[in-house]
Amino acid sequence: MEDFKIIDNYLMIRLPDEVDHHISVDISAKADRYIMSKKVGNVVFDFERTTFMDSSGIGVILGRYKKISCFGGKVYAINADNRIRRLLLLSGMQNIVEIMDSKTKT
Amino acid sequence: MIEIIEKKNTDRMTNEMRIEFAAVSDNEAFARMAVAAFITPLNPTLEEMSDVKTAVSEAVTNAIIHGYENRGSLEDRVHMGCILRGDVLEVEIVDRGVGIADVEMAMEPLYTSRPDLERSGMGFAFMEAFMDNLEVCSDVGFGTSVKMYKKIGTSSWIASEE
Numbered sequence: 047m048e049d050f051k052i053i054d055n056y057l058m059i060r061l062p063d064e065v066d067h068h069i070s071v072d073i074s075a076k077a078d079r080y081i082m083s084k085k086v087g088n089v090v091f092d093f094e095r096t097t098f099m100d101s102s103g104i105g106v107i108l109g110r111y112k113k114i115s116c117f118g119g120k121v122y123a124i125n126a127d128n129r130i131r132r133l134l135l136l137s138g139m140q141n142i143v144e145i146m147d148s149k150t151k152t
Numbered sequence: 153m154i155e156i157i158e159k160k161n162t163d164r165m166t167n168e169m170r171i172e173f174a175a176v177s178d179n180e181a182f183a184r185m186a187v188a189a190f191i192t193p194l195n196p197t198l199e200e201m202s203d204v205k206t207a208v209s210e211a212v213t214n215a216i217i218h219g220y221e222n223r224g225s226l227e228d229r230v231h232m233g234c235i236l237r238g239d240v241l242e243v244e245i246v247d248r249g250v251g252i253a254d255v256e257m258a259m260e261p262l263y264t265s266r267p268d269l270e271r272s273g274m275g276f277a278f279m280e281a282f283m284d285n286l287e288v289c290s291d292v293g294f295g296t297s298v299k300m301y302k303k304i305g306t307s308s309w310i311a312s313e314e
């Protein structure tokens with residue numbers, strides 16, 4: 047299961063092993079509840095555990111970006127392996143998401 | 153001992169499978185894992201395995217949310233067929249849903265008809281990026297067929313003696 051945690055003004059989302067359409071609907075709904083109720087400004091997607099993603103994951107990121115960016119919030123991606131990084135870059139996510147360098151995952 | 157075997161006749165079918173499943177999102181994982189298991193004997197690299205799984209996931213998700221309009225009905229069926237011709241995989245995903253009026257426009261990166269469902273319009277772009285070849289055939293009111301090809305296991309023409 048994905049984990050949600052609030053640290054200061056950041057909503058940390060630990061994504062599951064596989065991010066597809068089936069699970070992404072749930073992640074988006076839960077994330078939005080945190081964003082609305084706790085008034086968090088920024089969102090951090092943690093890919094530490096993620097080994098599979100398709101365009102549904104891009105939709106989750108884009109959707110959260112649209113929700114928080116007009117209030118000056120930022121979106122971050124951490125612990126993305128080369129595979130996830132490639133998906134993010136192919137979709138042009140580097141223009142709206144801060145893709146953080148982190149320990150290389152194998 | 154290692155021997156180089158003759159390049160396989162790429163037209164000859166060497167394996168084949170077909171599955172039909174309900175157009176519900178739980179089956180997205182099932183579909184990509186079935187294809188992954190099907191190509192495992194070809195010793196695909198991790199990269200090739202991920203490429204195929206992502207592409208299959210895209211086509212199956214499209215059938216479910218676009219073809220069958222995200223109804224989640226067990227009556228709506230997705231057909232998936234896989235053929236191996238030597239080391240070339242052919243996957244076909246077919247739905248009998250609404251079809252696509254303008255395939256060329258649909259395949260444009262970032263084009264989506266369902267921003268309301270948080271789609272990003274990257275599905276076809278990922279299929280094209282991760283497979284060697286992509287053919288889309290669609291008819292409004294009749295459904296859509298997506299055929300994808302990929303050569304698997306770049307070193308599989310060197311066969312080691314069992």
Ligand SMILES: Nc1ncnc2c1ncn2[C@@H]1O[C@H](COP(=O)(O)OP(=O)(O)OP(=O)(O)O)[C@@H](O)[C@H]1O
Binds near residue numbers: 220
């Ligand atoms: N099987 C299908 N039946 C009907 N329409 C389809 C089908 N597959 C794709 N489409 C149409 O093509 C468009 C583009 O598909 P594509 O997969 O590239 O993006 P998306 O599904 O909208 O978004 P994403 O895949 O990034 O979540 C869809 O928005 C839809 O209008």
Ligand SMILES: [Mg+2]
Binds near residue numbers: 213214275276
């Ligand atoms: Mg799609």
